[in-house]
Amino acid sequence: MGFMNETHASLDDLSLFATVAQSGSLSAASRATGMPLPTLSRRMAALERALSRPLFQRGPAGYALTADGRALADELGGLADIRRRIAKWQSAETGAPPVRITAGIWTSRAIAFALKPDVNRSWHPHFVAANAALDLARREADIGIRNAPPDHPWLARRQLATVHYAEYGTAGATGYIATPPNVPSQRWLHDHRGSEIRTIANDPRLCLDLALAGHGRILMPTFAGDTLGTLERLSEPVTDLTHEAWLVTHQDARHDPPIRTAIEEIVSILT
Template identity: 25%
Template sequence: MDANWDDLRLFLAVAREQSLSGAGKLLRLDPATLGRRMQRLEAALQATLFVKSPQGYALTDAGQSLLARAEAVERAMRSAVADLPAATAGLSGQIRIGAPDGCANYLLPQVCAAISDQNPDLDVQIVALPRVFNLSRREADMAVAVSAPTAGRLVVQKITDYKLHLVASEAYLAAHPPIDDMQDLQRHRVVGYIPDMIFDRELDYLSDLGLARVPLASNSVSVQINWIRQGGGIGIAHDFSVPAMPGVRRILTDKIGLTRSFYLIRHADDQRNPRLSRFAQALTAGLRAEVLRLEALA
């Protein structure tokens, strides 16, 4: 879909004021322009968000659902913006982050760019690897992981939950039999991880769905997503990656949904390092806000 935070910001104003004129005054926007933006948002979401009448704009059920998610994004973004300057002001030197490639491709670049904007002397390195990082060997200063390690002198902090769903390209769906329930999945080509290269049980999504055969498999999330975008088949994707996949949509959302978590892993000795602690604080706040923002757009 083609929606962004600016669309959601305008939507919030219209929903709260229940009129284009009232929202236009707050936003200093012409009501006609605002009306066109709401039409564009409805088209992007393929949903009717408002019931229009002489009395104003009333939210539909779809609008109420979007309102709750948009308000959560708004709160998270305000919190992140408020936290980042105090947490990161004056950081310098090099910080290396290890992460699985889903997080490394779709979350860390924009979060770290925001931190770097406030700290021009800071060098951030993102190492995307489909395996667990060894902080004891100093492969990275900190790592994002999909499960909490139970051994080693490590400090573990839960960052946030995130959601995953089955996705497919519009082109694939148009060219293949319909997918209305779980049984239909057996007739479709599946994209996923190479089974014997899954480095964390939390990534074994397809087993949870009873799909044993993976005709198109890679240890890279990016390769899987490109296969799906090109119409190769159906697969599991993070909701936060869906806005970056034009022409791809979630399927069977009322029947299949997975929830996983990201954890920030640091070496225990680094707790006494104020520079790394300030960066970790900013990184955690930024990741939470970005997951909420992107999931609201999925």
């Protein structure tokens, strides 16, 4: 009975392999990395042994990737970018650290407008697309604004405020502007006003611009719509969409001073 090879591939060797794959030849990778050709060849052979997979077809024309080699190169597609980002971070001057915030577009907009420009702030906001599949428990973002409390034991939460939705538009606007039904407010709009939807756009900000141009009504939170000053509220709040907003962060991350300061500022804005 054979034994599995439990040797782990070196991250440095994987990085070298990615350079070989990208360069197209061992000699080109040797020039790019400054590593002598015999040393690079030995490192690639060691990587094949560690992975128990043939990564190269060796022949008179040089090194060509096998099917396994091509598959590994695909898996390592982001490694070079990570190394460049780490090098950039390592060489950058020390400054206020970023705090990654993930929230819906209207909440992000409210935070952006309320935050006062301050070159001496002990943190700076890094807004992350709300539709990104971010896992706060795995620290893919530092602060999240959610419409329900988390059920993960590693996540801390703080209730913020009650959120109401209503219809907004220019005076006399008819018909509706919607995004695809991938969030609760838009599912409600498609379910209850579907026959009156006149325009669909993927970007909520474009929906706002269309409403400002008089193309129809949009459904949005009252905390955002009531402060626009350019659109009228054209309905009572939609009871079905009323919910509580929650600030969520990792239990450990919330004790980091920049994140703690960011939490307090965001809470003061959203409550």
